[in-house]
Amino acid sequence: xxYSIDPSLQQLIxxxxxxxxxxxxxxxxxxxxxxxxxxxxxxxxxxxxxQALQPIPFVSRRREYRLLKQLAASGLVPQVxxxxxxxxxxxxxxxxxxxAAQIAQHLPELVTVVSELHHQPLTGYRxxxxxxxxxxxxxxxxxxxxxxxxxxxLERRGEPLPLRLAPLHMDIHGGxxxxxxxxxxxxxxxxxxxxxxxxxxxxxxxxSGLSAAQSRRLLLDYARHNQLDAxxxxxxVARWHPWLRLLMASWYQLRAEQSGEQPLRQxxxxxxxxx
Numbered sequence: 404x405x406y407s408i409d410p411s412l413q414q415l416i417x418x419x420x421x422x423x424x425x426x427x428x429x430x431x432x433x434x435x436x437x438x439x440x441x442x443x444x445x446x447x448x449x450x451x452x453x454q455a456l457q458p459i460p461f462v463s464r465r466r467e468y469r470l471l472k473q474l475a476a477s478g479l480v481p482q483v484x485x486x487x488x489x490x491x492x493x494x495x496x497x498x499x500x501x502x503a504a505q506i507a508q509h510l511p512e513l514v515t516v517v518s519e520l521h522h523q524p525l526t527g528y529r530x531x532x533x534x535x536x537x538x539x540x541x542x543x544x545x546x547x548x549x550x551x552x553x554x555x556x557l558e559r560r561g562e563p564l565p566l567r568l569a570p571l572h573m574d575i576h577g578g579x580x581x582x583x584x585x586x587x588x589x590x591x592x593x594x595x596x597x598x599x600x601x602x603x604x605x606x607x608x609x610x611s612g613l614s615a616a617q618s619r620r621l622l623l624d625y626a627r628h629n630q631l632d633a634x635x636x637x638x639x640v641a642r643w644h645p646w647l648r649l650l651m652a653s654w655y656q657l658r659a660e661q662s663g664e665q666p667l668r669q670x671x672x673x674x675x676x677x678x
Contacts (some may be wrong), residue, residue, distance in 0.1 A: 411489040412451055418442060419485040419492060423600065438589075441495065448495040449484065452539060452593070457661040459654075460538040461530070462593050470526045471646040474570065477523050479516070480592060496590060498583035503612040506577055509587060510617065513580065514588050514624045517607070521569035521600050521629070530564055530598035532562055532646055539653035544660055553649050555678060563642040565599035566635070576610035600629075601639035602647075607648050608640070652678050 409567045424486040427483035468486040471493075475483065501509065536554055540546065572579075573594040581588045604625060608618045622640060628635035652674035659667035 409453075409556070411487060412492075415485055415487045415492055416449075416489050418487075420447065424553065442492075444560065449494045450481065450493040452493065453463070454491075454492040456487050458542070459657070460535050461596070462491075462541070464593075465597070467491055467526055467593050470528055471568075473591060474520075474523055474525050474643065477519070477619070479520055479523070479589065481588075481590065485486060485501055491632070496581055496583050496588055498581040498588065500606075501577045501580045501582065503586075505582075506611050507613065507617050508523070509580075510621055511520075512574075512587050513623060514621065514628055515605065517575070518625065518628045520572060521567070521603070523570050523595045525568060526570050526595075528596040529598040530602070532598075532602070532650070533558065535543045536632055536646070539650075539657055543653070543656050545656065549675075549678075550649075551655075554646075557646060557649065562646070563599065563601070563639060564603075566631075566639045567600045568597055569600050569602040569603075571576055571600070573598070574610070575603070575607045579614075599639070599643070602643045603635060604636070605640045605643040605647055609644070609651070637657060648674075648678050 439450065439452050442451050452464060452467070455462055464486055468483060469492050471480045474480045481496055484492040484494070486492065506513065536557065540550065540554055572589050572592060573596065573665045574591055575589060579589060579591045581590055604622060607613075608621065613621065621638075622637050623633050625631070652671065653666060655671035655674045657671045659671045
């Protein structure tokens with residue numbers, strides 16, 4: 404289904420492409436945030452990402468725009484056309500997303516892509532994990548003592564000291580890995596920032612449905628590719644797992660409350676149960 408383009412998005416398109424004649428159309432894309440759409444304008448196809456009307460911690464199209472501009476020379480991110488108060492306009496990357504089985508088949512190539520990202524200069528946007536968890540706690544209405552205890556445990560423990568700081572994507576799963584022009588590309592960079600490389604790997608393992616054997620293979624390949632001690636890397640990844648479990652449950656809880664959607668409520672309930 405297609406829709407007419409939001410006036411603020413149309414203004415951005417006209418500003419970036421003054422020669423464009425047609426009004427174009429907007430096709431929403433599937434996703435848990437519901438903030439992304441495909442824009443078709445004459446022969447030009449673009450990706451438009453709306454600023455969330457209800458705040459999601461750390462998500463900012465302005466920050467995303469600046470981060471992608473900093474990483475533009477790497478060739479790892481889509482081209483940025485422009486942004487305004489409400490929208491971010493990006494290059495449309497054609498291709499097919501990977502499913503869980505395909506991720507396992509493409510692990511060596513994925514390790515190469517992630518390693519290349521982790522060798523880029525820092526962006527200056529540090530991922531504040533403890534502050535993020537506190538922010539989710541403060542924004543959600545439905546809180547309980549088990550959540551508070553989990554948060555307090557992590558506060559007492561303190562964030563793991565980084566093994567190596569690097570730019571991270573922080574949302575690598577099948578839906579955000581694209582087979583594009585014979586290579587893998589990463590899309591949806593809204594949670595990207597600087598952090599521990601082990602945090603990225605822990606998030607990948609948690610979100611991609613990899614088996615224990617596949618996870619070990621991922622860590623071994625990454626350690627070999629980046630000249631790291633594999634056992635030390637695995638220990639550091641394990642330190643981040645409790646942080647990510649609480650972050651995921653908190654994210655589902657906030658999005659369920661903001662949207663009122665039953666699938667998100669079910670995901671939140673399952674995440675709390677697993678926690």
